[in-house]
Amino acid sequence: MWRCACQGLLDIEFQSTFDLERIGARPRTLWRYREAIPIADDAHIVSFDEGFTPLTRIDIDGRAVWFKQDHLFPSGSYKDRGASVLVSKLKELGISRVVEDSSGNAGAAIAAYCASARIGCRIFVPQGTSAGKLTQVRLYGAELTEVPGSREDTARATLKEAATTYYASHVWNPFFFQGTKTFAFEVCEQLGWRCPDTIVLPVGNGTLLLGAYFGFLELLRAGISERLPRLVAVQAESCAPLHRAFTESLEAIPRIATSATLAEGIAIAEPVRGRQILRAVLDSEGSFLTVSETEMVQALRMMCAKGFYIEPTSAAAVAGVSRYLGHADDQETIVSVLTGHGLKATEKMARVMAEIV
Ligand SMILES: Cc1ncc(COP(=O)(O)O)c(C=O)c1O
Structure with a gap:
């Protein structure tokens, strides 16, 4: 069963528990949050010892921002x-x-x-x-x-x-979201079991954004954190149905005209979980923003020049961070993510290098 008999979406209600001492003593993989992952028997776990990716401070426009290096996963993406x-x-x-x-x-x-x-x-x-x-x-x-x-x-x-x-x-x-929620657990643990103020994420179908939202909610319910971080969702200007629904206060996701974008991973015109994504962002008192193709290319070049070889879709999030910093306050702890490895998109990277895009 992957959807409801009524054709609607399914979500999982699961009572996660977190024993911080036990977690801290376990191997540095996403499975260290074992009591928060609804798999009954350890014998069924399929794993390459993935997760617990580095949370690295990177200077963006003169400001230190934390980035999860999720492009370093075994298959090259979060x-x-x-x-x-x-x-x-x-x-x-x-x-x-x-x-x-x-x-x-x-x-x-x-x-x-x-x-x-x-x-x-x-x-x-x-x-x-x-x-x-x-x-x-x-x-x-x-x-x-x-x-x-x-x-x-x-x-x-x-x-x-x-x-x-x-x-x-x-x-x-x-069940996919029961895995992406570990993003929240790792961020929180790597900040010393503190919740950041703001999370800036690229969004198409919202599998990372919703996972992060579910994860931060579980930490809140377990009494580990006292609030949700603000979720700032970044879309490509040329395909931004959620941004439009947000700015126009629409309840349903509008049909939009799209044009080509370098950010293939977030080129989603009809997000199946669109309403759920909107509700999550609103619940976190967050917002949506869009970035242009030019901003993405600039962000991609900037990150590569710092030694981070990420794919163009991931550069959308970095460009979103730059935009967000324009109205962030000085004390804010901001976390973002590098979602996919640049080696996956060599032909697009070569076009950026040759200034064809
Ligand atoms: C590299 C990369 N970043 C971000 C995303 C966005 O994920 P989602 O569509 O689940 O919001 C994707 C999706 O394919 C991706 O491949």
Whole structure:
């Protein structure tokens, strides 16, 4: 079961507990928060010892900002957080074959963990996805289908397959978010079990933003933190349905016209969990902002010049941090994230280098 019989979204209610001393004594992986991850039996855990990525201070426009280096995950993006937990659940359920659709990184992550668990998988991606991500999916042994048209066309093609094969969707499947929520636990622990003031995240389908929100809520409920951080969600100017809904106070996500963007990972015109993302941002007293292609290219060049080789989608978050700093107060602790590795998008990086974009 990956969605409700009424066709609606599923979420997981789970009583997480945190024994800080025990957690501190465990290996530095996301599985150190074992009592917060709803997998019944350790024997089912599918893991490459991923997680607990460095939280590094980086100077952005003269201001120190913390960045989680989630581009250093085994498959090269933060999606491994969700894939490790979701594929562990698949193993627990005895599922032997799945389908998934993605802009590339989630597909690569699911394919990697399915390879480890010996679960067959077929990944659908939009035509034009970065060659590095396609190669990864294929070499992990997954079947790859490139779908002409938009990211939404890819999702529709996959839904048809999902009528007969289990849908390991990083967007629909609630177990994926049980993995991405570990982002919040790690940030909090790495700051000395303190909650930051603000988190700036790139958002398309919101798998990291919602995971972080769920994670910070659990820490609040467990009495470990006293508040939620403000969630600042960054979208590409050329594909920003959530930003529009936020600025125009709409309840539903509007249909928008889109244009091409370097940020393939957040080019989501119809986010399935759109309303939920809006509610999470509002609940945290956060906001949405957009960044232009030029700002992304500048941020990408700036980060590479500092030695951080990130993909263009990740540069959207860095550009968002720059924008946000314009109205941040001096004492604020700001955390952001480097979501994907630049080696996945070599052809796009080469275009940036040659100043074609
Ligand atoms: C590198 C990278 N960053 C950010 C995102 C955004 O994630 P989401 O669409 O879940 O908000 C993605 C999604 O594919 C991605 O690949």
